[in-house]
Amino acid sequence: MLNAASFAAVRRTVEGAVERAALPASFRELLRIPLQQHGKILTDDERPLWPAVVLAACRSAGGESAFGVTVAAATELFMTGLDVLDEVEDGDSSALVELAGPAQALNVSTALLLLGQQILLGLVADGLPPTRVALLAQTLTAAGLAATGGQHRDLANESDQTVSTDEALSIARSKAGTLVAGACRMGALLGTTDTDTLALYETLGGHHGTAAQLANDLHGAENTANKTDVERQKGTLPLLYARAVATGEPATIAASGALHFTWVILEIERQRCVQLLDTLAARGHLVADLRDLLGKVG
Amino acid sequence: MNLQAIETIVRRLFSDVEFRASAISDPATALAEYRLAADEQRAVTKLCVQLAGGNRLAAGEVQGGWWWG
Numbered sequence: 001m002l003n004a005a006s007f008a009a010v011r012r013t014v015e016g017a018v019e020r021a022a023l024p025a026s027f028r029e030l031l032r033i034p035l036q037q038h039g040k041i042l043t044d045d046e047r048p049l050w051p052a053v054v055l056a057a058c059r060s061a062g063g064e065s066a067f068g069v070t071v072a073a074a075t076e077l078f079m080t081g082l083d084v085l086d087e088v089e090d091g092d093s094s095a096l097v098e099l100a101g102p103a104q105a106l107n108v109s110t111a112l113l114l115l116g117q118q119i120l121l122g123l124v125a126d127g128l129p130p131t132r133v134a135l136l137a138q139t140l141t142a143a144g145l146a147a148t149g150g151q152h153r154d155l156a157n158e159s160d161q162t163v164s165t166d167e168a169l170s171i172a173r174s175k176a177g178t179l180v181a182g183a184c185r186m187g188a189l190l191g192t193t194d195t196d197t198l199a200l201y202e203t204l205g206g207h208h209g210t211a212a213q214l215a216n217d218l219h220g221a222e223n224t225a226n227k228t229d230v231e232r233q234k235g236t237l238p239l240l241y242a243r244a245v246a247t248g249e250p251a252t253i254a255a256s257g258a259l260h261f262t263w264v265i266l267e268i269e270r271q272r273c274v275q276l277l278d279t280l281a282a283r284g285h286l287v288a289d290l291r292d293l294l295g296k297v298g
Numbered sequence: 299m300n301l302q303a304i305e306t307i308v309r310r311l312f313s314d315v316e317f318r319a320s321a322i323s324d325p326a327t328a329l330a331e332y333r334l335a336a337d338e339q340r341a342v343t344k345l346c347v348q349l350a351g352g353n354r355l356a357a358g359e360v361q362g363g364w365w366w367g
Contacts, residue, residue: 166301241305257312260345263355264304267341275337 002047002055002289006069010051013073014041017119023111030108031115033096034080041076050076050183053208056289057187057201060280067128067190070119071136075183078116078140082147082179084109089155116140128190135193136186143182150174157235161243168237169265172213173206180209197283204276204290211269212297218262221253238262270294303332307342311349322350 018031035042039049051072058068087094088102088109097105120140123133154171157163184205185198192198217236220229229236233243242258253259273294277287307329310317321328325343334342348355 165305169299169301241308255312257308259355260311260349261305261308264308264338264341264345265299265301267344268299268337271337271340 002052002059002292004046006055006065007041007046007048007051009069010048010055010072010076011041013069013119014076017073017077017115021111021115027108027111030096030100030104031111033099034084034108034112035076037083037095040080041073048076050079052289052293053180053183053205054187056293057184057205058190059187060285060287060290061188061191061197061201062286063187063190063192067123067126068187070123070126071186071190074116074119074136075140075186076116077112077119078144079179079183081109081112081116082144084112086151089151113144132189132193135189139182139185139189143179143185146178146182147175150178154235160235163235163240165237165240165261168235168240169210171235172217172237173210176213177206177210180212181205184208197280200276200280204273204280207269207272207276208294208297211266211273211294214262214266214269215297218259218266221262222259237265266297270297300332300334300338303334304338304342307332308345311345318349321346 014035018028018035021028021031023031032042034040037043039045041048041051054072054075055065055068058065058071084094084096084105086092087097088105094105096108100108117137117140120137121133123136124130150171150173153167154175157167157171181202182205185202188198188201214237217229217238220234220236221238221242229239233239238253238258238261241261242253242256277291277294280290281287307321311321312318317328325346326339328346329339329342
């Protein structure tokens with residue numbers, strides 16, 4: 001099972017990478033800020049999510065845990081870099097931007113993306129075959145690139161009141177779905193290079209990421225006290241559904257069936273994950289940790 | 299995924315009292331005309347079961363930390 005020791009090892013790897021980066025101390029302090037946010041590795045969170053996905057997939061596919069720790073750390077750094085970019089692009093509230101401004105935040109995200117890649121490439125010196133390292137780097141890069149395409153669509157649709165629920169779901173798949181697919185594939189690559197098996201892990205990650213995004217959007221539509229999705233009329237699935245029949249007020253969002261509609265789609269994505277987990281289990285993969293992660297979603 | 303069919307069904311569940319009652323009592327018959335895929339049928343049926351107990355959704359924990367849109 002994933003345990004505190006695994007995450008502590010990932011934390012040490014991330015901290016070590018930041019320290020050894022030969023960057024100004026003041027810059028290293030800024031790098032730590034996004035890594036200290038909720039759900040990230042330098043907090044007290046029991047299971048930071050990106051490392052959890054990578055470690056669970058690595059264990060499931062029979063990969064070596066030491067390599068899993070390094071890949072988890074690389075993925076966490078890379079995804080945190082993307083998070084910072086997303087905050088700047090969306091104008092979301094950001095501890096880093098508030099402290100240091102958008103220019104510094106963009107520079108931090110660049111460093112985090114590159115640090116992630118640097119750790120990954122360092123696996124050659126640790127004994128992982130270079131071809132495997134190349135596959136890992138390729139997977140991470142491809143996932144990030146695909147997600148920028150999804151982000152482009154999301155940003156382009158921002159002021160468009162006619163966006164369909166189909167488009168909203170497609171964007172969720174191309175952002176969160178693609179990134180979790182990449183993380184899952186990376187973990188699995190430490191245990192196998194079988195094309196069919198890797199495709200199963202990637203598809204599983206895609207459905208899991210999409211389900212998690214839908215759960216977050218459901219939460220954003222339902223809990224207006226702490227979220228700004230409704231205020232900002234974000235193009236999430238529940239809010240697009242509700243816009244067609246309601247004024248956008250919280251009470252009418254619920255009454256329109258928007259939350260229930262989103263829940264159905266989330267449930268379909270979750271069921272698809274379960275089917276894929278069952279297929280992997282039937283092939284002897286140790287999917288318990290992946291099932292546990294899925295159980296936390298929606 | 300047939301998103302349009304699912305959207306249509308949910309809108310009916312929230313606007314058509316008779317349809318809602320029949321979907322809750324016999325989801326298979328009520329949903330037959332929509333020709334849903336197996337996983338869609340299961341999910342919508344699960345919704346109908348939940349609606350039988352009131353409008354509250356049974357939702358799991360939502361975690362932050364992903365690259366949310």
